[in-house]
Amino acid sequence: MGETEFTLLDGAMGTMLQAAGLPAGTLPETWNITRPEEVTAVHRRYVEAGSRVLYANTFGVNRLKTAGCGYSVEELVAAGIRAARAADRGEGVRVALDVGPLGQLLEPLGSLRFEEAYDIFKELVLAGEAAGADLVVFETMSDLYEMKAAVLAAKENSRLPIWSTMTFEQSGRTFLGTTVPSMALTLTGLGVDALGFNCSLGPAELLPLAEELRRWTDLPLILKPNAGLPDPATGAYALQAEDFARQLVRGAELGVTVLGGCCGTGPDYIRALGRELAGRKPGERPAPDRRGLCSASRTVPLDGRVRVVGERINPTGKKRFQQALRERDMDYILQRGVEQQDAGADILDVNVGLPGLDEPALMRETVKALQAVVDLPLQIDSSNPAAIEAGLRAVNGRAVVNSVNGDRETLEAVLPLCKKYGAAVVGLCLDKNGVPRTAEERLAIARRILAAAEAYGIPREDVLIDCLTLTVSAQQEQAAETLKALRTVSGELGLHTVLGVSNISFGLPAREQITVSFLTQALAAGMDLPIVNPNQAAVMDAVAAFRVLSGQDPNSAAYIERFAAAPAGEPKPRTGEPMSLETAVAKGLGAEARALTEQALESMEELEVVNRLLIPALDRVGERYERQEIFLPQLMSAASAACEGFEAVKARMARRGAGTVSKGKILLATVKGDIHDIGKNIVRVVLENYGYTVLDLGRDVPAEEIVRTAIQEDVKLVGLSALMTTTVPSMEETIKALRASGHACKVLVGGAVLTPEYARQIGADFYAKDAKQSADIARQVLG
Amino acid sequence: MEPRLTGINRREALIYLGYRGGALEGVEEELERCEELVLKTARPRAVWRRFALLPDGSLEGADFRPEGEDVQALLAESREAVLLAATLGAEIEALVRRTQVRDMGRAMLLDACASAAIENVCDNLCADLAAELAPLHLTDRFSPGYGDLPLSCQADFFRLLDIPRRIGVSLSPGGLMLPQKSVTALLGLADRPQPRRSGDCAVCGRFEDCSLRKEGIRCGRN
């Protein structure tokens, strides 16, 4: 092919080995050791076809997949690299350690932990570098989180260049929902050396995705498509070599420089591609014009439009939140997250700092739990660098750090973390001397922060400045200074700005008026990232109005939708007669149940409200359920309404610093090996309905986790569910493990495969044929 | 042939939730909303492949022989077999997870609707296959883990259909699929019309202990 600016990769390996006689069901990688000459022969054919980077035959090697094959990861990798290297007869071929998906899904969909995935990749990368690989390729990934674990493992444990390619569907998403912008932002941020797509689609289908990709990254791009789409009946691929090459050349015109083939392609395809590329130059690439933050599946571009940062995940001054953190009550925190997304937040601020608690661990846990239920980008909010790093590591996507300030110390501690994980950063206009009084001084600090960030290689678009809100009732002239500083930072420096606004109205009556008015002025001054409570309707109304007036809401569509349901100005219609708490619970009206509980709390003790109002209301609903007058969903909405009532009680007790209300803890799990969880969920709802606190570990839960939680949380009743004959043994093992641990507890089992006899045989204390019975047993055990 | 999700069998969803008749006051509308949400959120995907059956009951070129008397009976008159896998995708799972945080009741309705939805996808897939493969006749579909077809043969399905790459479903070491709303099955292709056995509890391996059957309800799956 002569001198070229393109890098030619190879094509498929597996099918070539099968053609060479690899028996079905044999791990292709074992041939690296048993038949290395065959592997080298395939590589050699690619070199002769023009490939200059060879992917070693290591795609499926990892501790999880190759455990039982008789060879260690090191052996398979070393032999794989060697077999590829042997195909170089002076052509100057580069050999890549090829790493595919681990084969087990990561949390939250699967059970493989991020840290565990990291370890497995680390082992591979160490083996690859030791064996002399020239680079590492992570390919065919559909989970951005898995890719992140892989990239971090390579970055932190080797000096190998990293190439990342993921597998997309025509919809522009991976199987797990990762979008092209999310991939680009996250991996560019993490500092890979090249990125792109492989597998899943043919060249023609990948082109639009490549076009999107280059708007979000300036890294070299890789395309390694399949030979078209496969025939469903036979699995054969559609494109011949010449057609494949002609289609793929259009990628080169888009500026893609690293090209090859995946499933269904062979040496002919690479040769044809080489011929098509000969004499061509890569197409001109315009500078990327998109930036932003993202989760794995949602991107929030930073383009000057208003993006609301939700501030509710923060214990400062919130007793109930503090209690939730102390008790590790993730549900409470998650509710704050989902609630804010539903209210229209674009980004969630996450602050879990509370003296006496392990902030890094809490941050890691919270970030992971949150991103399992909301798909918004996160703002890691802490002053503790270890907590910031824990959060940035756990984030699936591209986050922003809140915050640094003009102090050398914080800049030096935090900016390298932002650089390493590719995060944006909020810079507060203050330093050791506090908040400067004038806009000019604040501007000077903003410049200092910007310069420091740029010195660490963080681009200016990623530096978001907070000009700081001071309380107007205390320092009246400061409101104007803040706005003035905002105008210069966004106007002259051209930086994005964030601002927590609610502080402004502290100490004044009718705070909302002041807050909203200040918010509007700040937005008009160019502030694009307000940090607010999105549950406050007036605040979000103001944002909606601003978006219309500034042209950010085309045709006022979002505005109209927001107010179409409830015409502005008209108060919500109220039903005439007052409702009892019991009716509110029975009808499943959460907001009413909460309000009525609060009302009752004005004249009654907390425990009285629980025992005399809430529990009897639930009992009544439970009785109707038992008589089959109502059906599960009705029971459940009643339970959620009652929960709102309990929340009101808890909030009040938290304010007083009093204990908790619960009839006792019950652990529930569908045992290891089983995914059928409908029955277990029904049991959970019914037990909650009877006032028990249920720790639901989910489905496919390993015995160790059940034992650990039972001990940690001192649970006296453990309920296990199994629906398949194949999972009864794992139920038995779980019971054995519980007994062996010496933890004193009763075990209750259920599920369609079980019978009372079976239950006895496997050592359970109780069997329940349905959810109702489980409540009777709970009463017997826990009272 | 694209996998199709065309509707949700409400009765089936209700049975999963333990419904045994009685008032549905307020539930109907909620169910309708959940059905819509599931139809909108699911991204059904499927993969299938045809194999010739060898006299010993194994699949040609596959190094796989489905074990058990149930499959033997099912395929008695077939000369080919189709292996298939279908899923609703990961989005449904995320939706249910998220809904659980705020409203467990709705989450369970969604989950039951989704279980009914994956059955619908499989039913449609079989109908489409029947049309495409006519004049051959399809048997019922039968899944690993049903009757005496061991769950361990999931691994063969995964190998032969390249399921993770083709439809994004993964197999746990214990033989379970993730995302959860996923199904694998095989069916036979015969020259003669094949008896329908689904819904017939007598042939189900769980005949003895099925709690639904004891109450006179058929789950419609066996």
Ligand code: B12
């Ligand atoms: C719905 C369903 C599914 C849904 C799962 C939905 C979900 N979220 O759970 C879907 C369609 C996804 C599915 C898939 C599969 N399924 Co399925 N599925 C069923 C089905 C039809 C109903 C189960 C159900 O939910 N019943 C309703 C609930 C309310 O009843 P319950 O669980 O018994 O619970 C009550 C009591 O038992 C008790 N209880 C239950 N747990 C507990 C726990 C405690 C502590 C207590 C006190 C009480 C208690 O209280 C509950 C309420 O009253 C059964 C068939 C049947 N007739 O049971 C097959 C069945 C369980 N599935 C089966 C199989 C094999 C599978 C697959 C492996 C098939 C395949 N190869 O594709 C896949 C696996 C998918 C995967 N991801 O790996 C087989 C298992 C066979 C066996 N060896 O035992 C069954 C029995 C079908 C059959 N006839 O063979 N399945």
